[in-house]
Amino acid sequence: MTRTFNFSAGPAALPDEVLLEAQRDLCDWQGKGLSIMEMSHRSDEFVAVAERAEQDLRDLMSIPDEYRVLFLQGGATSQFAMLPMNMLRGKTRADYINTGIWSKKAIAEAKRYCDVHLAASTEADRFLRAPDAAEIQLSAETAYLHYTSNETIGGVQFDFIPDTGDVPLVVDMSSDILSCPLDVSRFGVIYAGAQKNIGPAGLTVVIVRDDLLGQTLPGTPTMYDYQVHAQGGSMHNTPPTFGWYLAGLVFQWLKRQGGVQAMAEVNRRKAAKLYAAIDQSAFYANPIAVSSRSIMNVPFTLADDALDAIFLKEAEAAGLLNLQGHRSVGGMRASLYNAVPEAAVDALVSFMADFEKRHG
């Protein structure tokens, strides 16, 4: 097996150990004579896998008992509608913070169901920073405040949790969940597509506080009702069993690494190395305000974008894959999720220095 360093923004790198375990068991899970993919979701074997995954996630994130953990389908994009449908709870207005492309998508979908008030926006600053805490102004009678803790495309991350008092706080944490310790009790809903820091695409994790369940908008599809999934243990219908299993293997791997505190240290070190390489050079640039720089997704540009294609080609030849920036912004982007080892960043930084010498 040859394994490269994979900086994909998502679907993204998975830990080698996890893939090897899944590979070993793919045709014959734990000597049972069939694949985990071929088992009923209601079998004793799969239920044990599913329950362990939930417990491990609860342990890793210290999720309080009054929160339900849901393993759903549809990605964060489905959550953009599920949120107002579940969280308006008789109100007609929701507050959103606009920090870039993913915030905008959440806002656009919410507007189909309610009046959206922008509690803060950094659009005037071309989304090159997250707002300060003092900039966030909640509207009266708002049902909740939604924000995107890490803008995967922009490379902008909040370095604080907004204080909303009694107003439920809702966060799209798709690209930085499990990257560092988090006080879950500050939130009403935390949601994340799995394909960045959790597992394969096709699984969405939703963590929702009990008391917020059960007041959906009229017309809400049954499968968009958090309470239905909470009551059914995320098995109201057949769940994405392989994704759930694989997420469980990732959670076990995270525990073996020392949990999110240990990951946070590695993640901070990885990001610091890459930002230092960028900042120390006149050839590379990252435009994000230092306090808002993402430790997960690092976009950067080359002094001459005519070199972009050569950079990508040479990087690939050096075993550094998927460094192309998002099609909407161009340039480069290195995603440094939990499963991207520090050695990958070291190799990238070394390649960048060498590339600059030859082309700068």
Add this chain to the structure above:
Amino acid sequence: MTRTFNFSAGPAALPDEVLLEAQRDLCDWQGKGLSIMEMSHRSDEFVAVAERAEQDLRDLMSIPDEYRVLFLQGGATSQFAMLPMNMLRGKTRADYINTGIWSKKAIAEAKRYCDVHLAASTEADRFLRAPDAAEIQLSAETAYLHYTSNETIGGVQFDFIPDTGDVPLVVDMSSDILSCPLDVSRFGVIYAGAQKNIGPAGLTVVIVRDDLLGQTLPGTPTMYDYQVHAQGGSMHNTPPTFGWYLAGLVFQWLKRQGGVQAMAEVNRRKAAKLYAAIDQSAFYANPIAVSSRSIMNVPFTLADDALDAIFLKEAEAAGLLNLQGHRSVGGMRASLYNAVPEAAVDALVSFMADFEKRHG
């Protein structure tokens, strides 16, 4: 590797060849140095995999050009809401045929969005048969007729396609898609959860005629709009890439077997052997009208249900797994999807004869 015979109703057996190929490539797909699960859905590599899967399915089912093929999430249960949301198209009534548990679920969800007229129901006959063509009475001004071609739990299958004239025909084909040749042009929408005859759980295939797109109900979530997925090539957001890939491997395997015509012959032979074993015995029984018997799911009972647990235990010891009937009906059920080899049925029939000798 030990592989058993797996009669699970879903998630269900996958072909050995498919699992072995997926296993071989799991950590390092085609020598690219990363798993197919770790690739962007927009990478050249994954797009080629996705497009080939669609083309192979089009070839296998002879899907006409004016149909879109969507690779979605959420299972058939999500379709139960997506159908009225997309297919009412300004009307307020839809017709449904009620043949059992899955029909009932589709009907219950549709009632949240429109007036449901029962075009036929076999509930008075305890769902022991599908209706005759002559029993189906469409209501005036109906938007579409929905039926369940194969009731996975009841073991009841239509042996004909209802004739609806100009009214769009919609079918839940989750448990018998690809089991035999089909005239797709008779349908407005065909949908199927993947976890029976297509691939792993977490993928849903929807085949929809072009002219039916683009008239969703107000309040339809973006992710519930067929047209959004059709226009985005099922990549409006990140699709379930591994499931899509694995479905593609299954489609290639089906082509190697000779396509659905060849599968239909094997499937009819498998079912005939099992029904013959049941009918020739006074110890086993299947209550379904012969013309409505499913070739995919064969429920059967033992003369004494006190023997059920022993039957299941001994079957498992003989390498015959997941024969327990659905929790709502009890008894036994053998699902004989495409990936269940004829040797599995031979082994089951032989085991049943032996069990009857010892316990009958």
